[in-house]
Structures are given as structure tokens and as C-alpha cells.
Amino acid sequence: MSQPLKIALAGLGTVGGGVAKLLLSRKEELSARAGRALELVAVGARDRTKPRAVDLSSLTWFGDAVALASCDADVVIELIGGEEGPARRLVEAALRAGRHVVTANKALLAHHGLELAQIAERQNVSLRFEAAVAGGIPIVKALRESLIAYGINAVRGILNGTCNYILTQMEASGKSFAEVLREAQSLGYAEADPSLDIGGGDTAHKLALLSALAFGVAPRLGQIHTEGIAHITPDDIRFAREFGFRIKLLGMARQTANGLDQRVQPAMVRAGTPLADVEGPFNAILADAGEAGPFFFEGRGAGEAPTASAVIADLVDIARGTHGAPFGRPAADLKSGAGEAPDRVSAYYLRFEVLDLPGVLAEIAGRLAEAEVSIESMIQRGRSPGEPVAIVMITHECAQSRVTDALKVIATSDKVLGSPCMIPMEAA
């Protein structure tokens, strides 16, 4: 048996506490799997006096987590979070000091992944981040090591458990987004400041990493068209069901004739297909691996145990001597990608809140026709002359830019209230 692997752990929140607990309570089993002892030697967190789920008194303690980079460890685990500040300083310093790094920090890697990968490769150390995407689901490893023979045509995923929980609850209860969000916050399923989750930013962070692994592009948030779910209404969810679909916030990246299309968007997913059936806080990824066909992965995407499980998997790989470029290809080979996401071709669900007045339907239909957007089906339910009603349409396939152009004009009508809602229909 080789030398023990000495581990320093920064951040003792939910996940960090879980990792510490595993390293201490399952040390023997995990060391057997790793082929050498896994030895937690130091921890870093601000408040030493805070009660912890596990006794850390025998370990070297660093009140300044960044100082962990210079302690005598082979691997530094970064579970502080945040794209800048101590997390970034620690990861950079640890890599520069020739230590392997394991992190769950998607924000950090989505913003600075290319630069950090370059440092890791120059120093010939590992930078591992299985825990940064979809919690315990081994999708980072699958894209980096398994689904490579035929390349990847498309990756689509439900990558944010908070959003999926909210959409599932809206569907089950008929309640509004705002009401379900408040309930989720009181249950601890949503943060006090939920904007990164519900605005799609967290999904975009994760998609940037999946894209890098699947398509060999450097993570670039600016290239990801990002929408959230705050505008989705109970009406949208009901109409979706009538059409045989469910609304899910998807992160999607796919090769198109015009380049790599990366988006985070609520989408209509056909009922009965794998992504449609993902409930509550679960995460899932559908990877289209060319001739090898689609592969589907589902599991818990957040929380102590799933995330700690992913951290441990990375640690054991490092202990076994597994080593490779962070994004599966040398950082120098990662393509920088085009600027904007290419225009997308899809069918679209459109919902207009209108005053029930003569001519309103003709006006909307006319504007869509002018933009060469043709309608496949329409629902207008109930009549209340002069009052607000919803008109819902599904378009034939067309370029998204045509639809958004038409919607801009329609939104200026005095018979149309608020912004029209547009949701792409995901085939299969």
C-alpha cells in the first residue's frame, strides 16, 4: 500500500460537514477502495466554535481557508463557494502550490474554468469537479471518460433542483410561482435570495461545464442564452398538460449547422419522455451520444449526501493516481466558441393575455403571419367581453428570432396586456 493521501478541507457547511463525516467514519472502507489511506489532515472554516456534526478537534485548523493552500496536503477540497473571494484565491493558490483540487464550485469554474485548468495542467495536478454538476450523478465523469467514441450531439438537463421543485409544486397545487417560492423558502428548498436559482444562472453555470466536457469549448457564460422561471403561470402549466407536455427548466447545448447552441430556458417537454418525468428536487441529464444513442442519468442533484458522494469519488480517483485534463482535453485545445448563441429553430408555445375585444385575435394572427410564423393549434377558453383572457397558440417550427420579433410588435398593442410568454417545445 502506498503513502496516505493527505487531504485539506475548506468549508464546513452542509456538504463540507458531510465530506468530513465520511472521511472520518468510513475511512477504512474508502481507503480500501482507493488502494491507500485517505487522511483528512486539516480543515479551514471561519468559526471554530460552531457545533459540528463530527469531532474535528484532532485536525489542524485554519481560520483563514486560503492558508490551507500552503499546508502539507496532497489534495485541497474547496467547498466555500462563490466565483470570487476566498474560494478563487484558495483554488488558484493550491494549484500553484502543486496540490490537487476537488471542488463543487460551479460558479467559480463557469467564470474561471479555463484559466484554472491551464494552471492545473501546467502544474501537472488534477482539478476535479464532479460535485459541481447534478450532485451525485456521475455526469462529469461520463462525459469526460465514457461517452466519447462517437462524440456528443446534444446535452439537455434538469440541473437545478429548486426550479424543478417549484415547477412540480405549481403543477401539483395550481398555486402561483410567488406562492410556491415562498413555501419552498420556508421549507429550506429555496434560498433567502433565490435569484441565482430561479433566474437560470445556476443552471447556466452547470451547463457551461457540461458543454466544455461534451463539446470541447471553454466555459463561457456570455455564450449561454439564459432565462428563468419567474414568468411561468399556473395557466402555462395547465395548457402544457392539455397539449401533453410538462414545463421544465432545461439547460441545453447542441451542435447545430450554425455552431453550438447553448441555452437555459423553460421548455415544454413531452409527457412520458424521460426528462418530463423528473420530479421535485431531482436532477437529470439526457446526452445524445450520436450513433451510440441517447443516455439518460437521474439522481439527487444537491444536498449533503449526494454532493459529498461526488467529492469522495473525485478524491478516490486522485488517490488511485487517475489523472487527466480537467475538461477531458488539454485546455489549450478548448475552442473559444462563437459570440452569440445561434438562432434556434423550434415550435413554440405562445401565451397572450388580452382584453376580450373584437379583432384582438385577428391582430395577433396577422402580426405572426407578417413574421411568417404559422400556427399549428390554438386555445381560447371562456368569453368575458372587455375583460382579460388568455389566448394560447402552438406554432409550427420556425426560427426563434422571427417569433420574438413578432412578439415585440404584438406587445405594443393596447389590447395585449403585459409581455407575451414564449416557451420552446422540445421534441422527444
Next chain:
Amino acid sequence: MSQPLKIALAGLGTVGGGVAKLLLSRKEELSARAGRALELVAVGARDRTKPRAVDLSSLTWFGDAVALASCDADVVIELIGGEEGPARRLVEAALRAGRHVVTANKALLAHHGLELAQIAERQNVSLRFEAAVAGGIPIVKALRESLIAYGINAVRGILNGTCNYILTQMEASGKSFAEVLREAQSLGYAEADPSLDIGGGDTAHKLALLSALAFGVAPRLGQIHTEGIAHITPDDIRFAREFGFRIKLLGMARQTANGLDQRVQPAMVRAGTPLADVEGPFNAILADAGEAGPFFFEGRGAGEAPTASAVIADLVDIARGTHGAPFGRPAADLKSGAGEAPDRVSAYYLRFEVLDLPGVLAEIAGRLAEAEVSIESMIQRGRSPGEPVAIVMITHECAQSRVTDALKVIATSDKVLGSPCMIPMEAA
């Protein structure tokens, strides 16, 4: 860049041809992912004159595949198949000669996996078999490297595409097992001799490997209770649907208080749960990773591209220098396990073909009561006095041995025709 990885390929059937095609046509991309050139240097197959999908004329050709073990290659890929004969001789010889081995041969590993792993470890070479279980789904890697932090409580899978195709078609068409099997054979979805598939043996081979990876036991077919699907009738499938279930052939291994329970059995899977929705020739695995929760994997389980994809993943790992014990733990640590599978506790679906005569139901109910098997629900449909009819029951949870004991007695009744059918109900 390091030295090229020299590869010898034995077996040029569907999968072997696919691997050769990939190694030649996507050499540059795959070598970039591997960090070194992947170089196919020799192939072995009996008939050199047979037309192949790819030009192999520049390679060294071995008519005797076993001789590949002594050619100048770093890795030997074994795609001959079969648990004995040239496949076994080649793999043994290649390992003994200090060459890494990649194989898709579940039969070989289910029978001789422990011994081959011992040789590989002694020689300090890799023995990799991602392609042996569930085609392109990276479940071998997931169990060996990813889902290890909290251990595995249970693994259940649809591991044989032929059986799943037949069951799906029986459900869709209402046709008998025999008729659907004939159609599957004429379409190439079932072999001329289908017994290994439909008898559950192929699933047992794969389950033995999953058990080894998940639970650290040596592969032992004798410890796997194995049933096939030939006794399933259109009636069973219809009744299953009425109860809200679908019938799937599952390979299942789980930790119980009485030891590891390993079985291959048709099972009633609740509609709407992930395994129930797996259609046609697809494969899927549900792994219960303790506190980290369930993880679900689905994809193509056989055929050229999915299987070749798994072979390539193993090759690229070897090229990158990734190395570890074949079953994720040293062979010396693999437990030999108890003899027989422990008795199982479950609810059961029971179908009796009976003559519609007074007292038949009382007799069946009486025998079950004597064995302390209690009934949760019952269906008896239609009346045709004196003619055969089906009686179907769902039991409360009880030990399987009690049910089988009662069924043995019931089968001796002159009012009961043929063997009663018993299918466990899978919760969740």
C-alpha cells in the same frame, strides 16, 4: 505526447467491426482525448477473406486469435465471446504476457472473473469490461469509481434487450410469448438459439458483474436465483396493467439481513417508476446508493455503436494511465458470499389456471392460508362452468419460500391446470 498505445483486436463481428472502424476513422479525435495515439496494430479473426466494413489490409492479421496474446501490443481487445475456448485462452494468455485486456465478454467474467482479476493484479495490468454490462451505459465505471461513498444497498436492472423487447411487444400486441419470439428472431432482435437470453442466463452473467462491483463479492453464478420469461402470458401482462404494474425481467442484487440476495426474475414494476418506462431493446439500472439516494441510468444495451463506445472508453482510460483492480477492490478482498440466495420477502402476483368448478377458489385460498400467505386482492374474470379460467391474486408481503411451498401443494389439485405463475411485486 507519450508513446502510442498499441492495440490488438480479436473478433471482427458486429462490435469488433465497429471498434476497428472507430479506431481507424476517428483516430485523431480519440487520440486527442486519450492524450496519446491509439494505434490498431493487429487483428485476429478466422476468415481473412470475409468482406469487412473497414479496410484492415495494412494490419498484421492473425488467423488464430489466441496468438494475438504474443504480438507486440499494449492492449488486447477480446470480442470473440463465449465463456471457454479461444476467448478464455486469449484473455488469460494476454494478461500473463503483461498486456492490458478490454473485453465485452460477460459469460467469461461471470464464470472466471475472480481468477482473471487475480492474474491481472499479479501482472499489474488492467482488465476492463464496461462493454460487458448494459452496452454503452457507463454503469461499470459508475459502480467502480463514482457511487462508493455511502456504499450500495441494492442494484436492479433491465439488462437484456431481447427480453425487454419481447415483453414490450407482448404488451403492445397482445400476442403470445412464442409468437413474439418468432417475430423477434426474424427481425434479428433475438438469436436463433435464444435460450441464454430468454432463460435469464445472460442477465445473470451481467448481474454477477454488477454485484461484484457494488458489493465486493466474487462473481458466482451459482448464488443467483435465475428465472426466464417464457412462462409469461398475455394474461399476466393484462392483469399487471390492471393492477398498475408492468412486467420486466430484472436482475436484482440487494443487501438483506440474511446476506446478499441476487436474483434474475420477471417482476411487477409499478407503472410510472423509472424501470417500468424502459421500452424495447433499451437497458437501465437503478442503483440505491444509501444516503446519496437512488441513481438511474438508461441507454442502449447492445448493438455495434453502444458496445463499441464502451470498449473505446476503456481503451482511452488505459491510454491515459488509469489503472485499478478490475472489480474496484483487490481480488483478494472479494467475499465469496454465502451459498444459496436468502429467502426473499415480497408481495407476490399469483395466477392459477383452474377449471371453473365449485370449491376451486376455496381450495386455493385454503392452501395459501395454511402456509400463512394472506391475500390482498383478487381478480376472477368471467364464468364458464367446467372450463379453464384464470384466477389472479396479489399477496401481502411474505417469504417467497412460503408461497412456493403453497403453490407446490396447489399444483397437485385436479382442478388446477399447469403450474401456477408467481411474480414478485417490486415496490418503487
